[in-house]
Amino acid sequence: MDIILATIINGILMGSVYGLTALGLTLIFGVMKVINFAHGSFLMAAMFLTYYLFRLTGIDPYLGLVITLPLLFAFGYFTQQVLIRPVFKIERDVREPISVLMLTAGLWIFMDAFALALFGAFYKTIRTSYKGAVIHLGDVTISLSRLYAFLTTVILAILFYLFLKKTRLGQAIRATGQDRDAARLMGINIDRIYNVAFGIGIAIVGVAGAVLLPFYYVHPVVGVVFDIRAFIVVVLGGLGSIPGALLGGVIIGVVESFGAQFMTATWTEGIIYAMFISVLFLKPEGLFGFKAEW
Amino acid sequence: MRKIVTSFILIVAFGVALMMWGTSATAFAADVVIGNILPLSGPVAPIGKVGREIREMAVEEINAAGGIKSMGGAKLKMIYADSRGDPKVAMTEAERLITAEKVTCITGAYQSAVTYPSTEVAERYKIPYIVPVSVRDAITERGFKYTFRVAAKASWYARDQINFIKALGERTGLMPKKLAFVFENTDWGTSTAEGWRKLAKEGGFEVVLDEPYPANAPDLTPVVLKIKRAKPDFILFVSYIADATLLMNTIAEHEVDVMGMISSGGGHSDPQLIPNTGKNSFYHFDACEWEADLNRPGLKETNKKFKERYGYNISPEAANVYGSMYVLKDALERAGSSDPEKLREALAKTNYTKGPGMIVPYEKISFDAEGQNPQAQLVVVQIRQMPDGSIERCTVYPWAVARAGYEPIFPMPSWKWRKANGRAE
Numbered sequence: 171m172d173i174i175l176a177t178i179i180n181g182i183l184m185g186s187v188y189g190l191t192a193l194g195l196t197l198i199f200g201v202m203k204v205i206n207f208a209h210g211s212f213l214m215a216a217m218f219l220t221y222y223l224f225r226l227t228g229i230d231p232y233l234g235l236v237i238t239l240p241l242l243f244a245f246g247y248f249t250q251q252v253l254i255r256p257v258f259k260i261e262r263d264v265r266e267p268i269s270v271l272m273l274t275a276g277l278w279i280f281m282d283a284f285a286l287a288l289f290g291a292f293y294k295t296i297r298t299s300y301k302g303a304v305i306h307l308g309d310v311t312i313s314l315s316r317l318y319a320f321l322t323t324v325i326l327a328i329l330f331y332l333f334l335k336k337t338r339l340g341q342a343i344r345a346t347g348q349d350r351d352a353a354r355l356m357g358i359n360i361d362r363i364y365n366v367a368f369g370i371g372i373a374i375v376g377v378a379g380a381v382l383l384p385f386y387y388v389h390p391v392v393g394v395v396f397d398i399r400a401f402i403v404v405v406l407g408g409l410g411s412i413p414g415a416l417l418g419g420v421i422i423g424v425v426e427s428f429g430a431q432f433m434t435a436t437w438t439e440g441i442i443y444a445m446f447i448s449v450l451f452l453k454p455e456g457l458f459g460f461k462a463e464w
Numbered sequence: 465m466r467k468i469v470t471s472f473i474l475i476v477a478f479g480v481a482l483m484m485w486g487t488s489a490t491a492f493a494a495d496v497v498i499g500n501i502l503p504l505s506g507p508v509a510p511i512g513k514v515g516r517e518i519r520e521m522a523v524e525e526i527n528a529a530g531g532i533k534s535m536g537g538a539k540l541k542m543i544y545a546d547s548r549g550d551p552k553v554a555m556t557e558a559e560r561l562i563t564a565e566k567v568t569c570i571t572g573a574y575q576s577a578v579t580y581p582s583t584e585v586a587e588r589y590k591i592p593y594i595v596p597v598s599v600r601d602a603i604t605e606r607g608f609k610y611t612f613r614v615a616a617k618a619s620w621y622a623r624d625q626i627n628f629i630k631a632l633g634e635r636t637g638l639m640p641k642k643l644a645f646v647f648e649n650t651d652w653g654t655s656t657a658e659g660w661r662k663l664a665k666e667g668g669f670e671v672v673l674d675e676p677y678p679a680n681a682p683d684l685t686p687v688v689l690k691i692k693r694a695k696p697d698f699i700l701f702v703s704y705i706a707d708a709t710l711l712m713n714t715i716a717e718h719e720v721d722v723m724g725m726i727s728s729g730g731g732h733s734d735p736q737l738i739p740n741t742g743k744n745s746f747y748h749f750d751a752c753e754w755e756a757d758l759n760r761p762g763l764k765e766t767n768k769k770f771k772e773r774y775g776y777n778i779s780p781e782a783a784n785v786y787g788s789m790y791v792l793k794d795a796l797e798r799a800g801s802s803d804p805e806k807l808r809e810a811l812a813k814t815n816y817t818k819g820p821g822m823i824v825p826y827e828k829i830s831f832d833a834e835g836q837n838p839q840a841q842l843v844v845v846q847i848r849q850m851p852d853g854s855i856e857r858c859t860v861y862p863w864a865v866a867r868a869g870y871e872p873i874f875p876m877p878s879w880k881w882r883k884a885n886g887r888a889e
Contacts, residue, residue: 173693176718177686184683293705295713295740302717302744302889311718313685385717387709387740395682423683430686431693435677436649438686 172309177427183316185423186323189416190378191396192403193330194371200410201347201367204254204267207274209400210393211281212372216242216379217388218289224296224383231298231380232318238380239373246372247365253277254368255361278393285390293387301384319381326377327416334412343367347410402446408456417458495541496532496802498523498792499561501554501572501582504546511574511781516544517774518782519571522789525820532793534800540793543567547578554578558585568802569594571788574781576600583611592808594792596784597753604836612811612831614791614824615753615784616840621728622659624842625751626667628726628861629698632874640723642672644696646687646703646711649676653702656728660700672696679707688714697723705731709740716744716879716888723875724749726844738847738855744889745847745855747876753780754825755845755859757867763823783823790821791829825865846872849887 195209206212216238223234254270261267303314334340345353346363354360378396386392403422407414422442429438449457500519503512523540531537543565545557554573561567562585570586571594573579579598586593587608595603595611599618604611616624633639645660647653653676664671673694677687684707691699699722703711708731715725726749731737733752738745756767756777766786770778778786791814796802799810812835817828826839844861848870859865860872882888 173689177689180683180685180689184685188682293709293736293740295709297742297889302713302883304717304719313717385713387706389706395680399682426683427686427689431690434649434675435681435684435687435690439678439681 174428174431176310176312177431178424179310179312180316181424181427182420183313183320183423184427185420186320186416187316187378187382187419188396188399188403188422189407189419190319190323190326190381191375192400192407192415192419193327193412194374194378195400196404196407196410196412196415197374198368198371199404200412201343202258202270202364204258204270204274206371207271208277208281209274209375210395210397211278211285212242212246212375212393213379213382213396214285214388214390214393215245215281216372216376217383217386217392218285219376220380220383221294221296221388224298231296231383232322235377235380238376242376243369243373245369247369249277249372250365250368255364258364282391282393289390291390293389295387296383298384313385315381315384318384322377322381323416326374327412330374331412339366402442404456405446406449406457408458411456411458414456414458418456421457494535494802495539496535496569496796497541497543497565497567499543499545499558499565499567499570501545501547501557501561501570501578503549503574503578504544506549508549508575511779512546514774514776514779514782515574515785518770518778518785519789521770521773522786522821526789526793532796534797535802538796538802547573547575547582549575549578551578551581554582555585558582559589562586562589562591567591568804569792569807571596571785571792574598576603579603583608586610590808591804592811594788594811596788597781604834606834608835610808610835612814612835612837614788614829614837614840616842617836618655619659620840621751621842622656622663624844625700625726625728626660626663626669628749628751628844629669629724630667631861631863632724632872636874638723638875640669640697642670642694642696642698644673644675644691644694644699644722645671646673646675646677646691646699646701648679648703648707650679652730656702677707679704681707684710685714685718687711688718688720691715691722692718692720699725701725701727701732703727703731705734705736708732708734708737712737712741712744712748713889716741719879719883721878725876726751729753733857738857742855742889743849743882743887746849746882746887747873748847749860749872750845750847750857751842752845753842754778754783755780755843755857757856757859758823758825758843758865759859759868760823760825760865761818762820766820766823778823787816787821787824787829790819791816794819794821825859825862827864844872846870848873 198206219238220231220234223229257269257273261269300314304311334344342358342363346360403418407418426438429441502515523542527539531539545561547554569592573582576598579595580603583593587610592610595613597615601617601619604613629640643664645657647657729752732750767778794816795807795810795814799806812831815830825843828839829837832838843859845857846860848858850856858870859867
């Protein structure tokens with residue numbers, strides 16, 4: 171019985187990380203209507219950044235956020251400004267621009283290959299002071315690094331929600347997401363909002379990278395592992411929905427963890443994809459997709 | 465006229481002498497041409513490179529020691545053909561080596577998928593083909609007369625792992641009863657697990673968990689919790705490096721106490737595993753083809769020589785190649801001829817028990833009717849902390865080749881004790 175409880179707790183903890191990786195994806199889609207295929211590669215870049223910061227200076231991944239977040243925000247901001255915007259301009263009048271999709275897919279392959287050339291194909295891990303540390307609740311063991319990841323996700327989600335609801339910039343982002351043309355008519359600088367949204371999306375991925383690293387490994391194609399999960403989570407929760415991304419992540423996490431106790435892990439993988447397809451089939455807007463998501 | 469006759473006779477005599485000298489040269493010291501098919505380019509080119517280096521070293525030694533004595537000191541001459549890891553290329557190259565280069569024997573080709581069809585070509589032309597290491601079972605199960613494999617078959621991994629568990633139980637008096645199978649869910653994992661199932665049943669073990677998992681799963685905690693719930697005595701793994709790392713660290717985190725764990729090479733033999741799991745890897749058993757610390761005469765010196773020359777240790781593949789080269793030399797000595805048919809007969813009667821080639825962990829190298837070395841087996845290493853604090857793979861089984869002074873630590877200590885005593889991360 172305790173093990174069952176442990177699996178549910180693990181599912182929630184790991185699911186929150188899936189939600190966190192999906193958050194940036196869903197934000198960028200919500201605002202720009204662009205699916206960022208290079209999402210996992212940005213996660214990989216964030217993990218390498220965190221990794222080398224730790225290896226070279228010994229700064230803990232969580233503290234390192236002070237340095238990595240501005241860097242990743244700038245990285246996202248200028249990727250959108252320099253690479254995506256010119257392509258976007260050509261398809262200005264299309265609601266869901268296809269060539270931008272192709273561009274991000276190309277960026278994904280480029281970044282992964284570049285990282286492979288730069289860092290080599292080795293799997294790298296770090297040793298923080300809390301690596302392997304656990305809390306015992308009876309027979310249930312809770313991994314400390316995962317608990318930190320969960321708490322960080324919750325705090326980040328609340329801050330992000332408040333930012334979107336309360337600040338002027340947040341409101342402008344939401345307005346752009348709801349209706350691009352109306353927002354422009356209200357005097358919002360759409361290009362700048364896009365840059366900022368992309369920057370924030372990548373910065374959130376940076377948080378995901380930082381919380382993952384203490385219990386995960388980093389590798390040039392580590393993004394792919396989480397990419398697929400992030401896409402499933404986003405579809406499940408509803409494309410563009412912020413609470414949907416988090417809840418979707420937790421649902422996937424719990425199904426994966428709990429389900430594996432009654433069937434093989436190979437089958438749970440199948441169940442997750444079956445859920446993905448049935449949601450697309452029965453409720454294409456996602457479980458928590460609302461007409462106006464914000 | 466006399467002058468012309470004399471000079472004619474002289475010329476003829478000179479010509480005959482020249483011919484005699486020429487034939488005697490071919491008869492007494494002609495090279496034996498050996499064809500070698502290796503992946504010298506493509507994704508596994510690094511392995512092909514090591515394969516070539518170890519062949520060069522072995523052949524140099526053989527030639528320097530006087531070549532093939534029964535053939536008047538004939539030298540071995542190596543010709544390398546690049547398979548690019550492509551079965552079709554390897555088949556053409558085998559054909560070229562046989563028809564154009566007139567080789568006496570072929571060796572190669574590392575990848576099973578390449579060895580399988582290229583041995584077929586050699587069989588058709590009746591040219592002996594020595595396979596140092598290609599694991600696919602079927603390579604020596606086709607009734608071929610010209611294919612000879614030195615190393616173990618893939619299915620012998622399962623056999624030797626189960627044998628090891630039994631031997632360990634008998635030696636310590638603590639026989640594990642409940643086994644858990646945890647393996648990546650593609651070809652490699654599932655075929656190994658098939659062998660485990662059959663052998664566990666025959667050996668009277670109870671299988672409490674039979675778990676195929678996707679190697680690219682982002683989280684393997686569910687699998688680890690499942691192992692914990694099943695309470696096995698011994699866990700058997702087939703994993704790649706990423707999943708091996710996650711499993712090992714998560715098992716430590718959730719303190720899954722078992723008597724022992726054994727894996728099947730692959731990710732667990734990867735040099736990145738120990739740096740990525742650190743102390744969590746202590747006491748783990750891994751079945752593999754070969755290890756540099758095997759207790760074999762001459763191994764240390766050979767490895768040292770190789771390392772000085774090329775900068776790294778002999779690899780498991782290379783060890784078998786080195787052994788194969790000496791088996792070839794031994795067969796040529798007995799054949800006394802570079803005729804492929806005579807060499808085949810000599811190879812079939814091989815009984816190689818001592819000599820420089822015995823750096824392999826087998827009692828001897830011989831070949832059964834299908835050309836398989838029936839003595840081939842795997843070794844089991846245990847990951848251990850050395851007195852100087854470093855972490856090493858230490859050969860513990862078969863008992864005869866174990867590192868001197870090292871007994872397996874079994875059962876492995878509990879995680880609570882390990883964490884309290886600095887034996888876990």
